[in-house]
Amino acid sequence: MKTHQPDERLVFVDLETAGLKPWRPIVQIAAIAVDCNLQELERFEAKIKFNENFANPKSLRNASYSAQxxxxxxxxxxxVMKxxxxxxxxxxxxxxxxxxxxxxxxxxxxAHNGAFDGAFLRVWYDRAGEFLPASPRVFCTLQRAIWLFHEDKSLTPPPDFKLQTLxxxxGVPLRSSDAHDALNDVRATVELYRAMSRHIDDLSARKLRSCG
Structure with missing residues (x-):
């Protein structure tokens, strides 16, 4: 008998910004919506015009920004907001x-480092006087990774929890030359979450076998 699967979706998002403070402009946004089985439903990417006077030049270089x-x-x-x-x-x-x-x-x-992306999105929408139709609690793959290494003591923690390191x-492909592009990063975030989910399933299965 088939069981009903709840229509629970996630919208993974990645932002490239013109600085580390939420008042700085968002220069690129990408998102991938997935269903409860982590299958892709829709993707979105856009580059946003902004005033360079409010940008940190170093952050623009990190975001692979090209004025042309x-x-x-x-x-x-x-x-883009619409x-x-x-x-x-x-x-x-x-x-x-x-x-x-x-x-x-x-x-x-x-998102990876959900607190960062969440803060920028809230300021972006507040500044425009618009309602952000998303939960204020942003799920975070960085935090999920920290929990995973706590849960599975057989894993050796990495030197840091940056997206590219994880x-x-x-085993998720993300070349240095492709990083810091919002669409490439959000694709990698989805794949990272899938990989961690598979590992968690395997860990649960091992625990059940050891108790059986």
Whole structure:
């Protein structure tokens, strides 16, 4: 007999920013929505036009920013926000309760270093006077990795928990030349989460066998 699978989705997101403080501009955003089985449903990527006077030049270099490419491919912030909002609403599966006690749904975001991306998204939407249709709690693959190494003592922790380090550890392809592009990074984050999920399943199975 088939069991009903809840329609629980995750929207993985990655941002490239013009600095480390949330008031700095977001210059690129990418997202991949997945279902409860971590199968991809939709993906999104956009480069955002911004005022370079508010940018940290070092951060722009780290984000592989190209003024010429952004002039050609960049879109106004309001348009990108509208497109991203539509994606979030399309994959909203988390119940929230409004001030009037009515129930509505928002998306569940996931990111590597979710606190960083979450803060930038909240400031971006607040500055525009728009509602961010996502749960304020952003799932974090960095934190999940820390828990995983705590749970499985047979694993030797890596030297750090950066995305590229963890991808190398779990066999997820992410070349240095491809890193710090939002779409490449969000693809790698999804694959990292899948790899950790498989490891957790294997760990659970080993524990069950040892108790049996």
């Amino acid at each position: 490419r952004w002039r050609t491919e960049g879109l106004p912030s309001k348009i 497109m991203f909002t539509e994606l979030l609403r399309h994959h909203a599966t988390v119940d929230q309760i409004s001030a009037s006690r009515s129930v509505f749904q928002v998306a569940q975001l996931a 991808c190398h550890y779990f």
